[in-house]
Amino acid sequence: MKTMTNLKDAIRDIPDFPKKGIIFKDITTLLSRGDIFKQVVDQIADHFKSKKIDTVTGIESRGFIFGAPVAYKLDAGLVPIRKKGKLPYKTISATYSLEYGTDTLEMHEDAIQPGTKVLIVDDLLATGGTARATAELVEKAGGTIVGLAFVIELEFLKGRKNLNGYDIFSLIKY
Numbered sequence: 001m002k003t004m005t006n007l008k009d010a011i012r013d014i015p016d017f018p019k020k021g022i023i024f025k026d027i028t029t030l031l032s033r034g035d036i037f038k039q040v041v042d043q044i045a046d047h048f049k050s051k052k053i054d055t056v057t058g059i060e061s062r063g064f065i066f067g068a069p070v071a072y073k074l075d076a077g078l079v080p081i082r083k084k085g086k087l088p089y090k091t092i093s094a095t096y097s098l099e100y101g102t103d104t105l106e107m108h109e110d111a112i113q114p115g116t117k118v119l120i121v122d123d124l125l126a127t128g129g130t131a132r133a134t135a136e137l138v139e140k141a142g143g144t145i146v147g148l149a150f151v152i153e154l155e156f157l158k159g160r161k162n163l164n165g166y167d168i169f170s171l172i173k174y
């Protein structure tokens with residue numbers, strides 16, 4: 001419980017960013033503290049260390065920050081999931097709904113082989129649309145999703161509903 005309080009203290013709330021009514025969870029205040037950043041990475045890696053993860057997928061862009069050190073700790077590879085048009089090679093894509101319109105995520109078509117055990121990492125779970133689209137990409141490629149890890153979960157947005165059946169791990173809940 002003490003740990004949770006410390007981690008929460010390291011997140012900065014920015015009201016009305018990027019638009020009115022949103023409370024943006026600023027993780028830069030967490031990242032700038034070596035002890036807290038390490039605690040977050042260690043806790044995610046420890047939670048999944050017995051699961052024999054082959055590949056971590058980091059979701060652009062804050063998912064890269066946490067996904068990379070988690071992959072390193074798990075002796076796993078790292079696969080970037082990027083916004084449309086950023087990846088240089090042939091891609092597969094998944095489109096998901098936003099409040100207004102849609103967004104598309106892409107992954108290199110050869111990044112994940114059938115049977116690969118995958119951990120999906122992002123900084124924050126809100127409605128779950130981003131993570132859901134990433135899960136679709138992994139499964140399209142034939143990967144097996146072992147779990148999803150988030151530093152922050154906004155429980156009131158019920159993102160887990162979008163991710164039924166998966167093992168979801170989050171460190172800081174609001």
Ligand code: AMP
Pocket residue numbers: 022023024025026059060062122123124125126127128129130131159
């Ligand atoms: P969602 O697809 O609704 O689960 O949104 C998750 C993505 O949007 C994550 O990649 C987050 O980085 C970002 N995001 C959504 N809401 C917030 C928030 N309140 N503060 C910071 N990032 C957010």
